[in-house]
Amino acid sequence: MEEQEMQLKVKKVTDRLTESMYVLANEPSVALYRLQEHVRRSLPELAQHKADMQNWEEQSQGAVYTVEYACSAIRSMTYSREYFKSIEGLLRQTISTKEQMGSAPGRSTLAPQAPCPSSSS
Template identity: 75%
Template sequence: EPGTELYLKSDLITDKFTESMYILANEPSVALYRLQEHVRRSLPELAQHKADMQSWEEQSQGAIYTVEYACSAIKNMVDSSVYFESIERLLKHAIAVKDQMNSAQGRR
């Protein structure tokens, strides 16, 4: 019968349309499931990397502070050389005065 063929074709088209709609409706949820699966698998490793990076940053900051403190101490030592030279001159002068006093006492 001609009507039966039309009915079978329309049934086939309806089935294909329904299947396409089902795939389109479920595709995003499948993609989200895969994404969630990936995140769940990789998250612990990423969290560990983050913790490691924070630890290294803290260690680096500590090392930078130590180097800056050492540089500051060295600069202060260099700047204080003027005072040490002055002290050295005063000590030499004091020794010279003491020697003069000793020789003056020896002559008496």
């Protein structure tokens, strides 16, 4: 009887050892299968997110460029203040000169003359 018990115990041990070896041998395959399954499910959504982010980045860069261009235009407008002051001074000087010319003594206003008829035959 002892021999039968021993054979039973050896069979149990060998069965468990075989089962353990089978699990250990297949575990990486199962893990890789789960990873592949996860990638197949997640990849299209991730690709869409990437495309969206690239689109938003392009739009943001365009907006940044527009804002920088507007700031540059505003800065150049502040530099033009000097030119406008110069133009204003010249206009005041011209108006003053015109008024002086209009009020000069002995100055008569001439009536506009009619254009000369052309002498073509």
